[in-house]
Every structure is written in structure tokens, then in C-alpha cells.
Amino acid sequence: MAAIKKSSLVDQVYETLRGEIITLQRPLGSRLNVNELQGELQVSCTPIREAVNRLQQEGLVRYQANVGASVLSLDxxxxxxxxxxxxxxxxxxxxxxxxxxxxxxxxxxxxxxxxxxxxxxxxxxxxxxxxxxxxxxxxxxxxxxxxxxxxxxxxxxxxxxxxxxxxxxxxxxxxxxxxxxxxxxxxxxxxxxxxxxxxxxxxxxxxxxxxxxx
Missing domain, CATH: 1.20.120.530 (GntR ligand-binding domain-like)
Structure with a gap:
């Protein structure tokens, strides 16, 4: 996964993660670990958290207490x-x-x-x-x-x-x-x-x- 350039950071992180979820590059139910995403995308945790919140509002990400964020699973x-x-x-x-x-x-x-x-x-x-x-x-x-x-x-x-x-x-x-x-x-x-x-x-x-x- 390519590193993200530093402009409109939250939007870029959001679009990158959204695209990967929709196209199944990130499997259904897989965890979204902020620390791991920092390493992958080479950005700080703040834009990642904001992007994940947007994805949660869109229904593509789910958050559970004591578990964290994950790609939605489907039944x-x-x-x-x-x-x-x-x-x-x-x-x-x-x-x-x-x-x-x-x-x-x-x-x-x-x-x-x-x-x-x-x-x-x-x-x-x-x-x-x-x-x-x-x-x-x-x-x-x-x-x-x-x-x-x-x-x-x-x-x-x-x-x-x-x-x-x-x-x-x-x-x-x-x-x-x-x-x-x-x-x-x-x-x-x-x-x-x-x-x-x-x-x-x-x-x-x-x-x-x-x-x-x-």
C-alpha cells in the first residue's frame, strides 16, 4: 500500500481505507489497528482516527468497546x-x-x-x-x-x-x-x-x- 502525501490528510486516509474496504482488499470483519495503519500509511494517529470515525458513520466500519474498530462483517x-x-x-x-x-x-x-x-x-x-x-x-x-x-x-x-x-x-x-x-x-x-x-x-x-x- 502506497504512502500518503501530506495534503488533505483526513480525506486521503478516508478515501484510501474506504476504497480498500469496498474492493475487499481489507477483508470483512478484519481489525483496523491504528498503530498498524500509522505504519502502512505513514501518517499520525489523528487523521486515521478521524477517517475511521467517518467510515463508522457510513456503516463500513464498526466499533466495539474493548475490541476497537473493524471492517463490517455481513450476515x-x-x-x-x-x-x-x-x-x-x-x-x-x-x-x-x-x-x-x-x-x-x-x-x-x-x-x-x-x-x-x-x-x-x-x-x-x-x-x-x-x-x-x-x-x-x-x-x-x-x-x-x-x-x-x-x-x-x-x-x-x-x-x-x-x-x-x-x-x-x-x-x-x-x-x-x-x-x-x-x-x-x-x-x-x-x-x-x-x-x-x-x-x-x-x-x-x-x-x-x-x-x-x-
């Missing part, structure tokens, strides 16, 4: 809660975006990210294409509080997407789902968009839970 209940909340927000954003925006405009944005997904050669590119695809609805929903609500759990959902992408993703079926969402947007059919989002989340959750149970 079936956690996965179901995160996915349920995420899909609920996705559907709300999609419905609002379809109400507010021209369907051709939305479809054009979605099509670009669907093409990025099709061309993705790495897990990171694949996950980010999906994140940007869904993000089209949030960027165009016109509801800042809804957008903020998604941001508050985005790290957890990105973590689930990485787990899914590395542990049993069915890219052909997912691509078909995203293409079907695009077609539904062109038709202005919010109900179909939400149905497909829900079905896709259920399938990815099943794959993640199968991995966690292994």
Missing part, C-alpha cells in the same frame, strides 16, 4: 437490509426521474453506462458502470434528500456489488436486466423499471449469501 440480515433499502431508494429515484425528465434524455444516459458495462474488463470497471447506470436516476430525480440518503449507504452497496461481481455474478443476465430497464425507460414504464431492479437485487443477494455461507 444474511445485513445483506437483506442493505439491498431492501437500496432498491427502495432506486425505485423512488427512477419514478421521480421519469416524471421530471425527457425519456430520450434518460435513455441516452443509461445507454452510455450500459455500453461501459458491456465493455468492462475488470471487476472495478464493471461495478462502477453499474453504479453510474443506477446513478442516472438519482442525478435526474430532483430530490436532494433522496440523493443524500443513497449516498449514506452507497459504500455498503458498492461493497455488496464487489462481492457479487467476484462471487457468482451472472453478467449475461445482469446485462439483459439493464437492457430491459433501458427499454422500460424509453417506454416511460416506471413499474417495469422497479420490478426489474427488485428482481436483479434478489438474484445478486442470493449469490452474495451463498458466498457468505460457504
Amino acid at each position: 444474511a440480515h445485513d445483506v437483506e437490509e442493505i439491498e431492501y433499502l437500496a432498491v427502495t431508494l432506486h425505485c423512488a429515484a427512477a419514478r421521480l426521474a421519469l416524471t421530471r425528465c425527457d425519456t430520450d434524455f434518460l435513455a441516452g444516459q443509461l445507454e452510455k453506462h450500459l455500453e461501459d458495462y458491456r465493455k468492462a474488463k475488470s471487476v472495478n470497471a464493471q461495478v462502477m458502470a453499474v453504479n453510474h447506470f443506477i446513478g442516472v436516476f438519482y442525478h435526474n430525480c430532483g430530490n436532494r434528500r433522496l440523493d443524500d440518503s443513497m449516498i449514506s449507504i452507497q459504500g455498503q452497496q458498492l461493497l455488496l456489488r464487489y462481492l457479487y461481481a467476484t462471487q457468482g455474478a451472472d453478467r449475461d443476465r445482469d446485462e439483459a436486466d439493464y437492457a430491459a430497464i433501458l427499454a422500460a425507460v424509453r417506454q416511460g414504464d416506471a413499474d417495469s423499471v422497479c420490478r426489474i431492479l427488485t428482481e436483479n437485487a434478489a438474484r445478486s443477494s442470493a449469490a452474495i449469501l451463498s458466498h457468505l455461507d460457504a
Whole structure:
């Protein structure tokens, strides 16, 4: 892990640790020892503690008295809660975006990210294409509080997407789902968009839970 240069130190430590957690470079449930992180990142304990506090607020880190901070661990209940909340927000954003925006405009944005997904050669590119695809609805929903609500759990959902992408993703079926969402947007059919989002989340959750149970 590369040493961090001394500018916007807390932000840099936060982004570094967040990226490593989301991309599973730091395993689920692993301890975050401040002294060890000082050696790895070559910074003092203060920015590390502040960054860890931010990650705790985001739900990517958990703190236990007499134990300390650790990367969150996931069980079936956690996965179901995160996915349920995420899909609920996705559907709300999609419905609002379809109400507010021209369907051709939305479809054009979605099509670009669907093409990025099709061309993705790495897990990171694949996950980010999906994140940007869904993000089209949030960027165009016109509801800042809804957008903020998604941001508050985005790290957890990105973590689930990485787990899914590395542990049993069915890219052909997912691509078909995203293409079907695009077609539904062109038709202005919010109900179909939400149905497909829900079905896709259920399938990815099943794959993640199968991995966690292994």
C-alpha cells in the first residue's frame, strides 16, 4: 500500500481505507489497528482516527468497546437490509426521474453506462458502470434528500456489488436486466423499471449469501 502525501490528510486516509474496504482488499470483519495503519500509511494517529470515525458513520466500519474498530462483517440480515433499502431508494429515484425528465434524455444516459458495462474488463470497471447506470436516476430525480440518503449507504452497496461481481455474478443476465430497464425507460414504464431492479437485487443477494455461507 502506497504512502500518503501530506495534503488533505483526513480525506486521503478516508478515501484510501474506504476504497480498500469496498474492493475487499481489507477483508470483512478484519481489525483496523491504528498503530498498524500509522505504519502502512505513514501518517499520525489523528487523521486515521478521524477517517475511521467517518467510515463508522457510513456503516463500513464498526466499533466495539474493548475490541476497537473493524471492517463490517455481513450476515444474511445485513445483506437483506442493505439491498431492501437500496432498491427502495432506486425505485423512488427512477419514478421521480421519469416524471421530471425527457425519456430520450434518460435513455441516452443509461445507454452510455450500459455500453461501459458491456465493455468492462475488470471487476472495478464493471461495478462502477453499474453504479453510474443506477446513478442516472438519482442525478435526474430532483430530490436532494433522496440523493443524500443513497449516498449514506452507497459504500455498503458498492461493497455488496464487489462481492457479487467476484462471487457468482451472472453478467449475461445482469446485462439483459439493464437492457430491459433501458427499454422500460424509453417506454416511460416506471413499474417495469422497479420490478426489474427488485428482481436483479434478489438474484445478486442470493449469490452474495451463498458466498457468505460457504
